[in-house]
Amino acid sequence: MDPLRQSPSPCSSRPSSPKTPPCEIHGYVGIEDVLDQVKIKAMKMGFEFNIMVVGQSGLGKSTMVSTLFKSKVWKCTLPGLGMPIPQTLQLKSVTHVIEEKGVKLKLTVTDTPGFGDQINNDKCWDPILGYINEQYERYLQEEILITRQRHIPDTRVHCCVYFVPPTGHCLRPLDIELLQRLCRTVNVVPVIARADSLTLEEREAFRRRIQHNLRTHCIEVYPQKCFDEDINDRILNSKIRDRIPFAVVGSDQEYLVNGRCVLGRKTKWGIIEGPRVGKPTTRKQTDLEIKSLLAAGRTQASYLTLWASVSSQ
């Protein structure tokens, strides 16, 4: 709080418009306290995050979600063996409130059991797209009310994690069709499921091939190139884009490895550790997904305009 401190040179990359002349402040005013105010407000209101997991059954979607958020999200993780495969695609949503260091997060996970399980998978993406668009529609209706609520509950899907089966070859036609449709309306993060069935070299080759497929079919996954705000964003995001799709291994059982208690999968030839840098990158994916929450704000804005334009025609 030195009253004689000179203001440092502007470090924001945003240039000041010619109409607004920059002013030099001689002394301390206290403008930066507004950051604390914003933080307090955000903590009080809490955050909302809606994630959707799409993929065929048996790829470890539920386990993945439980591992990511380190809590038992589903009441039962394994479907009963006697349960019949659902004939139509049914979406199931579960909402939980998780808290960490004072930050409350209302997490909604939507699962899609039965996706891609039928013999004829034609138009199996329709229920998914319908659900996503329905959430947009609901938000739009709330927003254009005359007397609208102070804080509109946000049920829009912020992130869709698509599980690619670890065939080792390339993306299947079903994957490509779905990704093409999904990436236009929602942030898609493709992951290679059950990556412990691939060796490291196979994984790399598979990853390259998938990246090539995505480029060929013009599928823009999150983080999208068009939303890079400045050079720092671009550098950070290109690093992430290089690693997409992430190869993940999920687990909810703990084992003792070198004296540490870790989540892992035990096989005859060793224990695969879940969250650890260098191995299947679940950590990076967590950061990415949490980053997507805020980016979701700006992407959602653009998609909302798209939706608004569609609905008003």
Added chain:
Amino acid sequence: MAATDIARQVGEGCRTVPLAGHVGFDSLPDQLVNKSVSQGFCFNILCVGETGLGKSTLMDTLFNTKFEGEPATHTQPGVQLRSNTYDLQESNVGLKLTIVSTVGFGDQINKEDSYKPIVEFIDAQFEAYLQEELKIRRVLHAYHDSRIHACLYFIAPTGHSLKSLDLVTMKKLDSKVNIIPIIAKSDAISKSELTKFKIKITSELVSNGVQIYQFPTDDESVAEINGTMNAHLPFAVIGSTEELKIGNKMMKARQYPWGTVQVENEAHCDFVKLREMLIRVNMEDLREQTHSRHYELYRRCKLEEMGFQDTDPDSKPFSLQETYEAKRNEFLGELQKKEEEMRQMFVQRVKEKEAELKEAEKELHEKFDRLKKLHQDEKKKLEDKKKSLDDEVNAFKQRKTAAELLQSQSSQAGGSQTLKRDKEKKNNPWLCTE
């Protein structure tokens, strides 16, 4: 679409699930803060007060900088608003500050309409935001928000009570903007007078039902300080950009022959309190109140005025889309009616023209018939004449042969002169007709 059963297991109203380890979403508030920093903040202050109360000086003092602008004169014909935008930067926070000042407020002889330009200005900013929000392709996150977040109302330091102009203006503004009343140039009032003045002002505001901005007391971290500050309203402030040496430090102060008034001394004036409340503690709350209370009220009134409703007379929820469609159908109906009318008129005119033309045709036909008849009559006459002529020619031939016969007979019988003469007589008429 195949049956989409979305079974939502909300689980007894969103159960809280304990975490088994560190996930990492506690960085969310920091991410939000970083994003806000990169976007920058914007804050708009409206200063309402009579000329010469020190509005510009106070702004300079508050933000520790020199804003441009010349002092206004007292000869303005009407109340005008002067708006300036500045880019301020402190450490890594960028603030786009807009200061709007009234020029010529309270200088006219007839002050009945003084509040109108101010109210219109505030409404115009709301309108601009509403238009942007209703656009199809909108960029709200990059939109420069020009809505007024705080209105500093400068009260003249008479020491008695509020002027009626102040009351009227504040009453008109209290539902549109967050009003923070301040006593300007408070170094003109003594301490005892000040307490009485403040009490009088607050009681007048309460009795007239003017809603001034109350600092929020619902959040524990700021409830205490805001509560005490609420009791000090209206703030008595002094503005000064001159720095004087007091003791061994340079401070902002005003020098009088009888002493020095320090701006940042809490015992001398409430400037520090104002700065704390306005910028350091409640800036975000001011912006939120503007958006969620004042703007929403404006939006509601405006949309209801345009004819939109949330529920129709049967209290079934109306959607904006239905209203749009209804209006659109109405307009289309009107359009169609007009089109029909035009078409009818056109058909009528065509019919009239046709009738006219038919008449003309008929006339022509009649004329033609008449002429034809005339021609036929003439022809008949001619034929008659020809016939009579032929008859005469035949008669003459007969007579000629008869005469020749007679002549041959008479020559045989000794020819008579009279017959010749008769012949000549008879020849002469024919000689003429040849």
